[in-house]
Amino acid sequence: MNERSIRSIIILFLLLLVAFLSLAGRCFYLQHVRSEHYVDLCIKRYRGRLIKTPQRGVILDSGGRVLAASNRVRTIFAEPREIKDTLNTSVKLAPIVKMRATEIIRLIRESGNPGFVRIKVDATEAQCNAARKIYGIGVQSDWQRSYPTGCLTAHVVGFTSGDNRGLSGIELRYDEQLSGSAGKNIFLADAFRRPIQMRQQSSELTDGVGIILTIDSAIQQFARGELSEQYSSYEAESAIAIVVSAKTGAILAMVSLPEFNPDDIGSAEPDMLRNCAVAIQYEPGSVLKPIIAAIALDSGLVSRYEKIFCENGDYRGTGFGGIGEYSDHRFGDLTVREILIKSSNIGMAKIGQRLGKDKLYEGLRHFGFGQKVDVDLPGEAEGLLRRVGDWNGYSVTRIPFGQEISVTSIQLVRAFCVLASGGRSIRPYLVKAVVDSKGEIVRQRESSPDVGYIVKPEVAKWIVNDCMVGVVNERENGGTGWRAKLEKWQVFGKTGTAQLAGSDGRGYEPNAYVASFVAGAPAEDPEVVVLVSIYKPNTRLGKGYTGGRVASPVAARILEKTLKYLRVPERSL
């Protein structure tokens, strides 16, 4: 071997050494200096993250009928930023989704979101498979909220937004519980991004809880059907019907008109979305009289059989102005029972004076006026019961016949439930039970404890069985609620016709009334209490506007159907 060859070998060896050292250096660089970067890159390649959105809980009525439920639908969407030729894409997509190409073009061009335009919701599998082949068009599955009963329970159940958040009613009140929580899983994915191994479960999927309401769809429909008819016939501005179990306070029906369809919320006017049963407060008028009479009798300041002079229809005095009777009636001496049957304002004003400010205020607070009932619905008004310090000379004589006080329909129903249940404290409620996604009961409403009497049982029973039964059954004695009389059951009730306050806050709006009627049956052992309020019936129709004429027939028909449906024994004649 000559010297030149040896030198060549040495040079080759050195070159190899340098090459190996470079490789070792590169390895060191990759393994230690840039290791984090490449580990991240690698993880991104083989890891897949999957977020499972939970199924929103179902809302059922007391009989298990579905009022609201979510199910998955396939949505075909377009990604405008990826679409080069909108016309061509739309023409290809149109026959698949059975839409006009111009409509698809309009949707794509008018959308403000360059990444997502919803083209068709609830597409079939075949449509999705065909649409997937078009560049710029994708398919995803979404939860869609459905309301199979439509308008029937719209105000109670409420509705959700496009991203499945509750926006009104039970949907809003129980949004957190109904929503559930998303599940996050990290997978190892193969070259085709198919999951091949579970790597990590960072949070478990929990579907939303189910809510069972006290509402009975059949009773709801009785109430809605009857109320809608009268509402249209009297061209009223709005109307309310509430049916409550007198013994438990469970709300069996709650109807508010005008109504909306939760499946087509875009077409609803803002006024339609308001649940008048809890959101509107108004002066109740004469329907408040039995409550005041009960407070007075319970306090012992008025006795059942004493006669109160009703001033022959004109009662005036310093500090409280002049009080007259409805329809210019002139009553002389009347007992409490007669005052209620004939609905005497002067008789009630005198009872109010006997009670005095403090007892009157205290009594009304005990019956729940001026405070929320808290019936599991958002947007509930408190009503208006001013503090005694803010009362003037008029207050103590006007509140007893339902002026200078504002109430919500649900507060009125609560107060009448107290009387119907023998003076017992009752709070109306809507949610009967909450069940988890496996059907296990999470929370169940306990029946109201038999404690806390608002008025003495004998007082409540007398008001119901003697006075309010007379209002309905003694037409000859001036009973204003005679249209609510039923043959098969003994009905008790009280009418009310209140004027609406003027928009300027002074005086009353001309020809604007709230016609109300609160009734219950059977009087001997009340099962249900019904309230019907019709807001601003059109007086120009000449059909009347009073509670007795407008509201009581509706309440009677609702009562009759409900009692028959609940199989309440008929009275033996």
Place this chain on the structure above:
Amino acid sequence: MRPQFRFVFVVLFFTAVLIFAVYLRNVNNRIFYQLYTLEAEQSWLIQELTHKQLQVESLINPAAVSERLDRP
């Protein structure tokens, strides 16, 4: 057994074990994917059933029945 054959046998055995391990891993991945796909399919079937149930509910609820009865 001659020592050369023994060596070849050991090499073949370890190769077979490695191939089998890779095969098992592939099977595991495939089964996992199948399970995952079937779970998704089952969930879709349940959803379709729910969809049908909702359609039935919308036809038989008291409001819909009343409406049909009232229709002349």
